[in-house]
Amino acid sequence: MATRGQKQSDEQRLTELHDKLSQSKRVLVLTGAGVSAESGIPTFRGSTAGSWRGFTISELACPEAFQRSPSQVWELYHYRREKSLAAKPNLAHVAIAKFEQFCLKRGIDFMLATQNIDRLHQRAGSSRVIELHRSLFLVRCTACDSVTENYDSPICEALRGRGDPSPQADSTPIPEDQLPRCAGCSGLLRPYVVWFGEPLNEGELSSVQEFANMSDFVLVVGTSNAVYPAAMIAPDARRSGAQLAEFNLDASCSSSNDVSYFVAGPCGSTLPKALPRL
Numbered sequence: 674m675a676t677r678g679q680k681q682s683d684e685q686r687l688t689e690l691h692d693k694l695s696q697s698k699r700v701l702v703l704t705g706a707g708v709s710a711e712s713g714i715p716t717f718r719g720s721t722a723g724s725w726r727g728f729t730i731s732e733l734a735c736p737e738a739f740q741r742s743p744s745q746v747w748e749l750y751h752y753r754r755e756k757s758l759a760a761k762p763n764l765a766h767v768a769i770a771k772f773e774q775f776c777l778k779r780g781i782d783f784m785l786a787t788q789n790i791d792r793l794h795q796r797a798g799s800s801r802v803i804e805l806h807r808s809l810f811l812v813r814c815t816a817c818d819s820v821t822e823n824y825d826s827p828i829c830e831a832l833r834g835r836g837d838p839s840p841q842a843d844s845t846p847i848p849e850d851q852l853p854r855c856a857g858c859s860g861l862l863r864p865y866v867v868w869f870g871e872p873l874n875e876g877e878l879s880s881v882q883e884f885a886n887m888s889d890f891v892l893v894v895g896t897s898n899a900v901y902p903a904a905m906i907a908p909d910a911r912r913s914g915a916q917l918a919e920f921n922l923d924a925s926c927s928s929s930n931d932v933s934y935f936v937a938g939p940c941g942s943t944l945p946k947a948l949p950r951l
């Protein structure tokens with residue numbers, strides 16, 4: 674437990690960070706699953722991790738799993754789509770959106786890059802979000818490759834009521850012709866997220882890397898920084914001269930051993946104190 678003296682110095686550090694951010698010229702915010710944890714969306718790793726039928730994310734978020742069982746992978750993503758649609762942005766998403774407005778007004782270059790696929794940043798009012806791992810609400814046809822946005826709930830009738838995360842849930846495979854299909858060619862659709870072994874959008878990734886490497890500050894929020902290439906962004910920026918400020922429940926998953934500010938605690942409470950707003 675923090676002593677009174679330590680609490681005071683934590684507050685002083687937050688005020689110092691707040692002042693430095695208002696004087697910055699360029700700031701990148703990089704977020705991960707922890708930013709949505711207070712909206713009720715489970716993380717993949719750490720104390721807030723959720724589990725879907727006992728699988729780890731790397732067992733299901735890969736092309737091989739979709740090839741083996743498109744029904745199982747669609748159940749997982751249907752469950753996560755419905756959960757995200759029902760969730761509301763929390764105080765952390767709002768603080769980031771307000772900070773963007775502040776930066777715009779003050780002439781500070783601002784970029785938000787997220788590993789999240791839930792679109793809660795956009796719903797909180799962030800205007801331009803780079804979605805490094807794309808989105809739950811994009812689908813791609815496995816036959817004609819067309820990519821479309823899709824917010825249908827459920828995405829197809831056969832998935833209605835399916836996707837229960839409990840290991841005892843009904844896992845009878847849904848026939849492929851009843852899974853989400855392409856409106857153009859009737860091919861099987863897949864969730865258009867970045868799975869393990871798949872490349873991120875090269876142009877977007879390099880624009881984030883370039884921006885990070887020229888930033889005064891990189892704010893690393895709610896990520897275990899365990900998944901590449903996103904995990905390289907903050908340490909590379911640090912080597913290029915950016916200061917890092919990290920917001921996480923747990924100090925052990927730091928993005929670099931050279932973090933200027935480590936702000937421990939739920940980011941829905943810490944970010945509103947650290948980020949300037951109008």
Ligand code: BJW
Pocket residue numbers: 704705706707708710711716717718719720721722730734788789790806866867868869870871872873894895896897898899900901902920921922923926938939940941
């Ligand atoms: C709070 C909080 C609160 C909680 N407040 N904090 C180099 C070295 C080793 C391996 C590799 C490498 N390069 C590539 C690899 C392989 C692989 C990889 O990184 N593996 C690692 C596991 C080692 N990477 C890839 O395969 C990537 N592709 C690639 O590199 O392609 C190369 C290529 C080039 C050319 C041709 C072909 C290929 C793709 C990675 C895609 C990962 N996608 C996933 C799943 C898909 C989307 C989805 O279904 O969601 O994305 S994995 C999963 O992890 C998801 C997340 O976006 C990602 C990151 O997780 P994140 O956001 O950090 O969440 P958590 O849960 O890990 O952490 C949450 C944190 O929040 C915790 O620290 C908590 O403490 C904290 N927290 N509540 C503040 N309230």
Ligand code: ZN
Pocket residue numbers: 814815816817818819855856857858859860
């Ligand atoms: Zn098609």
